[in-house]
Amino acid sequence: QKEVEQDPGPLSVPEGAIVSLNCTYSNSAFQYFMWYRQYSRKGPELLMYTYSSGNKEDGRFTAQVDKSSKYISLFIRDSQPSDSATYLCAMSAGSNYQLIWGAGTKLIIKP
Amino acid sequence: EADIYQTPRYLVIGTGKKITLECSQTMGHDKMYWYQQDPGMELHLIHYSYGVNSTEKGDLSSESTVSRIRTEHFPLTLESARPSHTSQYLCASSGTTEGFGNYGYTFGSGTRLTVV
Secondary structure (H helix, E strand, O other), X not given: OOOEEOOOOOEEEXXXXXXXXXXXXXXXXXXXXEEEEEOOOOOOEEEEEEEOOEEEEXXXXXXXXXXXXXXXEEEEOOOOHHHOEEEEEEEEOOOOOOOEEOOOEEEEEEO | OOOEEXXXXXXXXXXXXXXXXXXXXXXXXXXXXXXXXXXXXXXXEEEEEEEOOEXXXXXXXXXXXXXXXXXXXXXXXXXXXXXXXXXXXEEEEEOOEOOOEOOOOEEOOOEEEEEO
């Protein structure tokens, strides 16, 4: 069983919709949680970073961590066609540990 | 502009050839990484370095080697390419970033390798 599970999609929604992307994990030692966005033919870029539990908001993006359920989410409000990309979650138990990655969810925002 | 560069972007090569994938960063980051990415699959760490003359193998078994003679340069070499090496190779570096702790990884655009 993978340490991090992520639905590969694709997830197709109309422009302006609220998008919810999710990852589940099995390792309770994970403390650091990240969301990366990857456009086609590009490397991933860091979107959001959260330490431990709680919410973090940055513009149209909100990252949420529920450690009791081992579940993290990324919400995108007022979605735009430019948000169409693959979104990867990543997490780590600490600075002495490597990142563990989800397989990514492909998101398509239809104009 | 701080960035990380990978060359070549695309490479088609015959079985048995020796190849080197180049990676350079301008941010002065001590930590650098090589990942392999296949469609629909998670990133797999194949090599990493925490500084000059320091290299380690990652979780994914790999027939490649790396070197870190200069902070900014982290090339990956395949001594004898095989069709099973066909994949996308991503290079990344990380440093302490405000708001992102130690997890502000910056990735290059990748090298798409095809071995025929």
